[in-house]
Amino acid sequence: MTGWISEFMNHPATYLKIGWLQISVSNLLVILLMLATFALAVFLPFPKGHDDTQEPRT
């Protein structure tokens, strides 16, 4: 690997420890990103395309 990726990845992971809980920063970031994605999926409006479920206009 070259460049910033090697700078970023080629060292031991940083861990957070709060009492009995120990988690790597990278794992915590992935979990937070998943929670954010879940929240966005629930609250963001879905783009409206053609609607096959509508009743035909009279």
Place this chain on the structure above:
Amino acid sequence: MSEMWTAKLRTKWQKELPIEKLLPDDQPAYVASWIYVFGVLTLSALAMIIASGIVLAFEGPAWYHTSDAGKFTNSMHFWSVQLFFVFMVIHLWGKFWMAAWRGNRFRTWATGAVAFISSIATAFTGYLVQTNFDSQWISFEAKDGFNSMGVGAFFNVTNLGQMLLLHVAFLPLILGVLTVVHVLMVRKRGVVPPIDAEPALSNRGPQ
């Protein structure tokens, strides 16, 4: 009606899952939500995993550890797995909070849950067959855990041949069958409605 098992099976199939349900061209209005997208995203990631995995199986570790195309395919396989789990867990959260087992959908929920567990086993054996120092370290850490559970004699994580065959043959077969059954159950029962949207519909049972 014919008494042959093929005729009975055909009649049952047509009654339970007619082609209109199997390949629908419209969905209820409540499906127009991003949270309903994550099931098919999981399937898409699984398709990428299987496609890249087949290429890796044909070409072998001497190719995927050294050549540029091999490293790319290897990475494609790995990152598809990461996305597969991210999408599947968000799909699981969504279905859990909308109690997706309502409306006689317990089997849909159960096949999804078991598919989730079997995909963890498939991914774990994948980590063990990377044929690098990472897989060596993981297997030697894991063996004590498996031995402490008393299953080390049947499931030897340091046995590369056993782990490779489980990863490329047995576990994908289990996961594949469960996925197909899960999707067929979704098509048979229909997509679960939101809890507060249509309470009468959600308790109506099989349609």
